[in-house]
Amino acid sequence: MSTKTIVTNPQLAEQVAAALLHIQAVALRPNQPFTWTSGLKSPIYCDNRITISYPEVRELIADGLVALIRENFPDAEVIAGAATGGIPHAAWVAQKLNLPMVYVRDKAKGHGKENLIEGYIQPGQKTVVIEDLISTGGSSLKVALAVNDAGAQALGVLGIFSYQFEKASEAFAGAGIPFETLTNYSILIDVALKQGSIQQADLEALKAWRLNPSEFGK
Ligand SMILES: O=P(O)(O)OC[C@H]1O[C@H](OP(=O)(O)OP(=O)(O)O)[C@H](O)[C@@H]1O
Numbered sequence: 001m002s003t004k005t006i007v008t009n010p011q012l013a014e015q016v017a018a019a020l021l022h023i024q025a026v027a028l029r030p031n032q033p034f035t036w037t038s039g040l041k042s043p044i045y046c047d048n049r050i051t052i053s054y055p056e057v058r059e060l061i062a063d064g065l066v067a068l069i070r071e072n073f074p075d076a077e078v079i080a081g082a083a084t085g086g087i088p089h090a091a092w093v094a095q096k097l098n099l100p101m102v103y104v105r106d107k108a109k110g111h112g113k114e115n116l117i118e119g120y121i122q123p124g125q126k127t128v129v130i131e132d133l134i135s136t137g138g139s140s141l142k143v144a145l146a147v148n149d150a151g152a153q154a155l156g157v158l159g160i161f162s163y164q165f166e167k168a169s170e171a172f173a174g175a176g177i178p179f180e181t182l183t184n185y186s187i188l189i190d191v192a193l194k195q196g197s198i199q200q201a202d203l204e205a206l207k208a209w210r211l212n213p214s215e216f217g218k
């Protein structure tokens with residue numbers, strides 16, 4: 001299935017990558033791999049949750065996401081945050097666009113109203129999903145599909161950072177849902193190398209992991 005190509009801003013991509021490095025959102029731990037939500041082991045972890053503590057960085061991100069929405073999804077009617085990392089960014093974006101916001105849990109609440117989606121979303125409403133980070137894409141795609149299951153229409157998923165895994169591209173393409181991020185793994189590595197914030201040895205470990213992420217740390 002062919003999906004819409006989302007136009008991004010290469011200058012902003014470098015700026016966001018530099019900001020993530022500057023606030024130390026990116027951690028390298030080749031000898032003590034991180035475990036990701038998908039179960040993958042990785043020498044790198046990009047903790048975009050940290051961005052909420054930096055007004056200038058979160059503003060850069062919110063403005064970047066707003067520009068992407070205006071350019072690519074001008075008919076968006078609702079902004080949906082993917083819990084939990086996507087929620088604050090979705091809120092800032094919804095505020096800037098003066099649009100309603102919802103957030104989507106990773107599973108329905110086990111008590112109270114037992115909602116999966118919090119806030120009101122109406123059948124047919126055109127919705128853009130905001131996520132903080134895309135690895136396999138499993139979490140954000142699930143959110144987009146939940147929006148569709150609720151009778152609304154997920155126009156696409158936008159995030160801050162992606163590892164550019166083929167698996168993620170295939171999953172989104174298979175579902176016919178476009179996705180894009182403000183910056184990504186290759187831009188981050190380029191910026192980090194230029195700045196000297198990663199060394200040759202780190203680069204080798206990152207390259208080896210990238211070639212076969214499912215085997216790393218085994
Ligand atoms: O593309 P994926 O392979 O699904 O991985 C990315 C997801 O992992 C992280 O969330 P996490 O599960 O750590 O939860 P959090 O957002 O509540 O911190 C991140 O915020 C994304 O939602």
Ligand SMILES: O=C(O)c1cc(=O)[nH]c(=O)[nH]1
Nearest residue numbers: 036037044045046047135
């Ligand atoms: O896949 C994940 O769980 C993941 C990777 C990463 O770099 N950062 C993050 O917050 N989650």
